[in-house]
Amino acid sequence: MAQIGSFTRGENGVYIGEIRTLTLRVKATIRPCEHDTDKSPDHRVSANGVEFGAAWTKSARETGAHYLSLKLDDPSFPAPIYATLIQSDDGEHKLIWSR
Template sequence: MAQIGLLNRNDDDSFDGTLEMKSYNDKVRMIPVARKANDRAPDYRLYGRADNGKRFDMGAAWVRTKTDGQGTYISLKIDFPELPAPVYATLGQAADQDDADVLAIIWNRPETGR
C-alpha cells in the first residue's frame, strides 16, 4: 500500500487535497455528483488543475459497501492521458491522523499484470 495523496472532506461533502504521482503532483478536488444517471454511475468526479489553471476531469469515485456489510468506503479510479493505465485507489484514514475528515488516497499494486 502506498499513500499517493491526501484529501480533506468539506462541509458540502466535497474534498480538497493533493495527488502526488510522477505524472501529476498538484491540487485535486473531488465533487459529489448531484444527479447520477444510474446506480452504477460515479458518486464523485475528481478534478485536477492544468498548467493553464483550468480544471480537468481526472477520475471518478464510488461509495462502496464493505464486504462484511459493516459500513462503506470510497473507491477511486484515476485516469488521464499521461497515465499508461488507470490507477485504482481507496480513501482511508491517513497515518498519524485522528481527524476523520482527513483521508489518504491509498494505492495497492494489482496482483496481476506486473
C-alpha cells in the same frame, strides 16, 4: 499499498487535497455528482479544472465502514490508477493506491 494522497472533507461533502506520485503532483477535488444510472459514479475527480477520475461509495464487508473506490485516468498515464480513499483515526482521508 502506498499512500498517494491526503484529503480533507468539507461540510458540503467535497474532498480537497493533493495526489502525489513519482510523476504526478496535483491539487485535486473529489465532488459528489448526480447519478444517471445505478452504475454511474457518486463523485467526480478533477484537478486544475480538468476531470480525470471518478469515485464510487463502497462499504467494507467486515466493519460496514464507508470508503470511496477511485479510478483515475489521463492520456499521460500508461494505465489507469485504482485507489481507495479511507478515513484515518485522525479524521484525515488517505488515498491508497492499489494495482
